[in-house]
Amino acid sequence: xxxxxxxxxxxxxxxxxxxxxxxxxxxxxxxxxxxxxxxxxxxxxxxxxxxxxxxxxxxxxxxxxxxxxxxxxxxxxxxxxxxxxxxxxxxxxxxxxxxxxxxxxxxxxxxxxxxxxxxxxxxxxxxxxxxxxxxxxxxxxxxxxxxxxxxxxxxxxxxxxxxxxxxxxxxxxxxxxxxxxxxxxxxxxxxxxxxxxxxxxxxxxxxxxxxxxxxxxxxxxxxxxxxxxxxxxxxxxxxxxxxxxxxxxxxxxxxxxxxxxxxxxxxxxxxxxxxxxxxxxxxxxxxxxxxxxxxxxxxxxxxxxxxxxxxxxxxxxxxxxxxxxxxxxxxxxxxxxxxxxxxxxxxxxxxxxxxxxxxxxxxxxxxxxxxxxxxxxxxxxxxxxxxxxxxxxxx
Amino acid sequence: xxxxxxxxxxxxxxxxxxxxxxxxxxxxxxxxxxxxxxxxxxxxxxxxxxxxxxxxxxxxxxxxxxxxxxxxxxxxxxxxxxxxxxxxxxxxxxxxxxxxxxxxxxxxxxxxxxxxxxxxxxxxxxxxxxxxxxxxxxxxxxxxxxxxxxxxxxxxxxxxxxxxxxxxxxxxxxxxxxxxxxxxxxxxxxxxxxxxxxxxxxxxxxxxxxxxxxxxxxxxxxxxxxxxxxxxxxxxxxxxxxxxxxxxxxxxxxxxxxxxxxxxxxxxxxxxxxxxxxxxxxxxxxxxxxxxxxxxxxxxxxxxxxxxxxxxxxxxxxxxxxxxxxxxxxxxxxxxxxxxxxxxxxxxxxxxxxxxxxxxxxxxxxxxxxxxxxxxxxxxxxxxxxxxxxxxxxxxxxxxxxxxxxxxxxxxxxxxxxxxxxxxxxxxxxxxxxxxxxxxxxxxxxxxxxxxxxxxxxxxxxxxxxxxxxxxxxxxxxxxxxxxxxxxxxxxxxxxxxxxxxxxxxxxxxxxxxxxxxxxxxxxxxxxxxxxxxxxxxxxxxxxxxxxxxxxxxxxxxxxxxxxxxxxxxxxxxxxxxxxxxxxxxxxxxxxxxxxxxxxxxxx
Numbered sequence: 001x002x003x004x005x006x007x008x009x010x011x012x013x014x015x016x017x018x019x020x021x022x023x024x025x026x027x028x029x030x031x032x033x034x035x036x037x038x039x040x041x042x043x044x045x046x047x048x049x050x051x052x053x054x055x056x057x058x059x060x061x062x063x064x065x066x067x068x069x070x071x072x073x074x075x076x077x078x079x080x081x082x083x084x085x086x087x088x089x090x091x092x093x094x095x096x097x098x099x100x101x102x103x104x105x106x107x108x109x110x111x112x113x114x115x116x117x118x119x120x121x122x123x124x125x126x127x128x129x130x131x132x133x134x135x136x137x138x139x140x141x142x143x144x145x146x147x148x149x150x151x152x153x154x155x156x157x158x159x160x161x162x163x164x165x166x167x168x169x170x171x172x173x174x175x176x177x178x179x180x181x182x183x184x185x186x187x188x189x190x191x192x193x194x195x196x197x198x199x200x201x202x203x204x205x206x207x208x209x210x211x212x213x214x215x216x217x218x219x220x221x222x223x224x225x226x227x228x229x230x231x232x233x234x235x236x237x238x239x240x241x242x243x244x245x246x247x248x249x250x251x252x253x254x255x256x257x258x259x260x261x262x263x264x265x266x267x268x269x270x271x272x273x274x275x276x277x278x279x280x281x282x283x284x285x286x287x288x289x290x291x292x293x294x295x296x297x298x299x300x301x302x303x304x305x306x307x308x309x310x311x312x313x314x315x316x317x318x319x320x321x322x323x324x325x326x327x328x329x330x331x332x333x334x335x336x337x338x339x340x341x342x343x344x345x346x347x348x349x350x351x352x353x354x355x356x357x358x359x360x361x362x363x364x365x366x367x368x369x370x371x372x373x374x375x376x377x378x379x380x381x382x383x384x385x386x387x388x389x390x391x392x393x394x395x
Numbered sequence: 396x397x398x399x400x401x402x403x404x405x406x407x408x409x410x411x412x413x414x415x416x417x418x419x420x421x422x423x424x425x426x427x428x429x430x431x432x433x434x435x436x437x438x439x440x441x442x443x444x445x446x447x448x449x450x451x452x453x454x455x456x457x458x459x460x461x462x463x464x465x466x467x468x469x470x471x472x473x474x475x476x477x478x479x480x481x482x483x484x485x486x487x488x489x490x491x492x493x494x495x496x497x498x499x500x501x502x503x504x505x506x507x508x509x510x511x512x513x514x515x516x517x518x519x520x521x522x523x524x525x526x527x528x529x530x531x532x533x534x535x536x537x538x539x540x541x542x543x544x545x546x547x548x549x550x551x552x553x554x555x556x557x558x559x560x561x562x563x564x565x566x567x568x569x570x571x572x573x574x575x576x577x578x579x580x581x582x583x584x585x586x587x588x589x590x591x592x593x594x595x596x597x598x599x600x601x602x603x604x605x606x607x608x609x610x611x612x613x614x615x616x617x618x619x620x621x622x623x624x625x626x627x628x629x630x631x632x633x634x635x636x637x638x639x640x641x642x643x644x645x646x647x648x649x650x651x652x653x654x655x656x657x658x659x660x661x662x663x664x665x666x667x668x669x670x671x672x673x674x675x676x677x678x679x680x681x682x683x684x685x686x687x688x689x690x691x692x693x694x695x696x697x698x699x700x701x702x703x704x705x706x707x708x709x710x711x712x713x714x715x716x717x718x719x720x721x722x723x724x725x726x727x728x729x730x731x732x733x734x735x736x737x738x739x740x741x742x743x744x745x746x747x748x749x750x751x752x753x754x755x756x757x758x759x760x761x762x763x764x765x766x767x768x769x770x771x772x773x774x775x776x777x778x779x780x781x782x783x784x785x786x787x788x789x790x791x792x793x794x795x796x797x798x799x800x801x802x803x804x805x806x807x808x809x810x811x812x813x814x815x816x817x818x819x820x821x822x823x824x825x826x827x828x829x830x831x832x833x834x835x836x837x838x839x840x841x842x843x844x845x846x847x848x849x850x851x852x853x854x855x856x857x858x859x860x861x862x863x864x865x866x867x868x869x870x871x872x873x874x875x876x877x878x879x880x881x882x883x884x885x886x887x888x889x890x891x892x893x894x895x896x897x898x899x900x901x902x903x904x905x906x907x908x909x910x911x912x913x914x915x916x917x918x919x920x921x922x923x924x925x926x927x928x929x930x931x932x933x934x935x936x937x938x939x940x941x942x943x944x945x946x947x948x949x950x951x952x953x954x955x956x957x958x959x960x961x962x963x964x965x966x967x968x969x970x971x972x973x974x975x976x977x978x979x980x981x982x983x984x985x986x987x988x989x990x991x992x993x994x995x996x997x998x999x
Binding site: 092138 | 654807852
């Protein structure tokens with residue numbers, strides 16, 4: 001038996017040597033790879049970095065094999081001394097759980113203090129302050145449960161790790177205890193449901209009458225935003241009227257449409273409710289305004305709405321976040337195609353006077369010239385359709 | 396043992412094909428499910444690593460990607476359309492092919508007949524057909540990765556109109572057609588499996604095996620099968636209607652669409668209808684995934700803590716509660732689709748109720764560990780890991796189930812973190828636990844324990860490193876399914892975090908090769924398994940190690956007691972198998988054992 005251990009050791013020494021050798025050689029090859037070569041840098045780099053990773057992988061496998069072999073040696077010596085390896089592993093894993101508990105709690109603390117600080121700034125909408133509050137309460141309650149259950153789970157794993165001498169406690173049930181831990185979570189959840197339900201009902205209640213109404217249409221991959229103009233009424237629209245000039249299919253026979261505005265940035269007056277009429281003209285999009293804690297899907301063929309009251313202007317938020325480049329955004333959160341990851345429009349919250357000034361700089365997008373263009377576009381579409389039918393090349 | 400096999404071969408004349416390919420033996424079918432599941436899992440894992448490379452290093456080019464993916468990674472950078480495809484196929488493979496078929500297909504097939512004392516499934520032929528339908532759908536799904544226009548790319552939830560209109564994105568063409576065909580076949584497979592599991596459990600239990608003497612694994616598999624049989628047909632209907640919309644010009648899901656320069660003629664359909672049909676399966680589906688894992692971990696925790704599972708009846712009731720409630724919570728995936736807000740309140744209420752049985756299960760696990768004599772086999776480690784992940788992911792579900800909080804969290808990385816922990820990783824841990832625990836029963840060999848320990852600790856740490864930071868990305872309003880985080884200023888601060896996540900994911904996936912090595916090596920070179928390696932009470936360990944048709948050479952053992960008589964006071968050993976009559980254990984019998992308490996009459 002002694003000889004076999006010696007052999008094991010020998011082979012593991014060999015493995016260590018090989019591992020060291022590989023590490024050195026791979027480092028050298030990597031160093032060479034990073035040095036600028038005279039000709040054909042790209043292809044050479046490709047070859048060498050590839051082999052670098054292969055060598056690294058081989059090295060890792062060898063390192064792993066060494067650890068594994070060492071453990072096997074340990075196992076053999078244990079068996080020689082008449083101990084059962086099962087108990088050793090129970091002990092090792094039990095102790096690992098206590099280490100893991102400490103590490104885990106430290107990691108959770110690190111996450112909350114580091115990444116937890118990188119989250120959204122305070123809510124810039126009225127209802128958002130309420131849901132943020134609700135979020136914090138939920139976080140505290142679930143946080144307590146999270147910590148306690150994990151401490152118990154890992155501590156029990158450590159404390160009651162298997163031993164030859166131990167016999168488990170035969171304890172099959174305790175109806176009273178089970179009743180407690182059914183009823184207590186039920187009560188806590190009922191409270192959460194009620195407060196969540198209250199917030200949800202308020203958020204989804206109809207928008208106040210004085211709300212500014214905007215029309216937001218999602219298309220692949222941009223947002224088209226229409227303001228109602230001076231009459232505070234949006235013109236109706238129909239998807240059959242959509243063409244390259246009239247992107248949302250506004251019906252210009254509707255007199256409300258004549259003074260509607262199209263904008264590249266959404267300006268909102270602070271402290272005035274704003275109601276968004278959402279729609280999509282191709283696939284489902286989701287209008288997500290994280291800073292206002294607002295989101296609603298935009299569905300083709302099914303109008304949806306969401307309203308909120310912005311409470312913090314962009315300027316104020318820049319001061320609060322200490323970021324002069326901060327901007328509110330409306331972005332797409334429902335997968336809508338290849339460029340889904342870049343479908344955004346800026347939102348600027350300003351005070352009433354600034355809003356009024358901004359509004360005067362905007363001209364209605366409906367002009368005589370546009371009416372002509374629309375007619376031409378409609379005619380060309382109709383013609384194309386006719387030709388298609390005539391040639392019988394319908395897709 | 397060899398006697399039995401030779402005896403057998405004389406009678407049946409088993410050829411290679413009838414033994415290994417078109418086998419009707421539930422144990423062989425379980426192995427087929429498991430190995431197919433593992434292959435699919437590796438494909439899903441490789442896809443996830445490829446898109447993690449993109450998310451971790453969005454501005455760098457990797458020439459090896461071009462070698463690997465060709466036109467999908469020109470200049471060594473992954474194409475946005477292919478990124479979407481990879482995310483879609485990763486989700487589909489992991490949810491359906493690995494954690495539905497791979498997990499419950501494997502263990503329902505292996506354990507239902509063996510643990511209830513049956514010779515085989517109710518219909519071995521339909522069982523075989525179920526596997527081969529699954530195999531066919533796996534082949535089609537994998538094949539769709541190789542077609543010219545790329546695989547389906549609208550996310551695993553394939554919401555129309557994106558999935559219904561080929562013009563909407565490259566993957567909505569042939570790729571989506573293959574996806575739909577593959578899923579239709581998959582549903583057929585899941586139904587054949589499910590009907591078989593239900594009829595076997597209800598009709599073929601051995602003498603004495605009343606419903607309340609069944610191991611919790613069987614309860615979990617039974618309820619899972621019921622969920623599948625009731626909900627998969629709804630997905631099937633949804634898929635068929637989508638095929639109609641795509642191919643035959645119907646308008647079930649389409650209305651008022653202008654795309655690719657022309658207005659479509661479709662009118663009157665609703666894309667939200669598809670979401671209702673999809674999530675009517677989709678939500679029970681996540682319980683189809685997690686319930687077998689919970690059943691497996693209940694069994695493994697009791698066996699290795701050497702204690703009865705705490706609150707056996709409460710565990711069954713909570714499983715039934717979860718199964719029932721899972722049918723009336725699907726709307727919580729749709730709070731902000733424009734669904735009637737009142738309906739939202741109802742779904743919020745049912746969703747938060749489902750947390751109660753889940754909490755009961757967690758506390759019962761903890762109580763089972765308390766004052767146990769815990770044997771840390773790799774299976775036990777993974778079962779404990781499952782409990783930890785189930786707690787972590789379950790608690791974040793309380794945020795998402797609350798409609799008013801979901802407004803800001805919907806479709807962000809918070810959701811990604813939540814479901815990857817609670818149903819992805821937790822169910823995967825259940826699957827690993829099951830493989831380590833029942834490997835001796837599957838292959839008659841033991842797996843290497845040391846490698847199992849390495850595998851567990853590396854995986855456990857990697858899972859938390861990968862998914863925990865994602866919660867905070869979600870709280871910063873970072874949406875999911877984004878190809879890169881470079882287009883928005885406020886997301887750029889997460890680039891470093893994403894790199895960390897990617898590195899953790901790569902290291903974690905390398906750790907899976909330890910498992911693969913251990914798994915395949917042990918089939919051939921593993922130590923021969925003893926008959927009952929974990930000193931377990933359930934019936935599968937009374938069958939001979941070597942597989943045989945009919946499972947037991949003589950009469951099927953009778954059952955006299957529940958499966959959790961571990962460390963019973965008054966008995967010498969710390970376990971009493973279910974087939975030991977009460978008359979042989981007079982010193983340890985309790986008054987309840989004779990009938991009233993555990994629900995059934997021991998009448999023999």
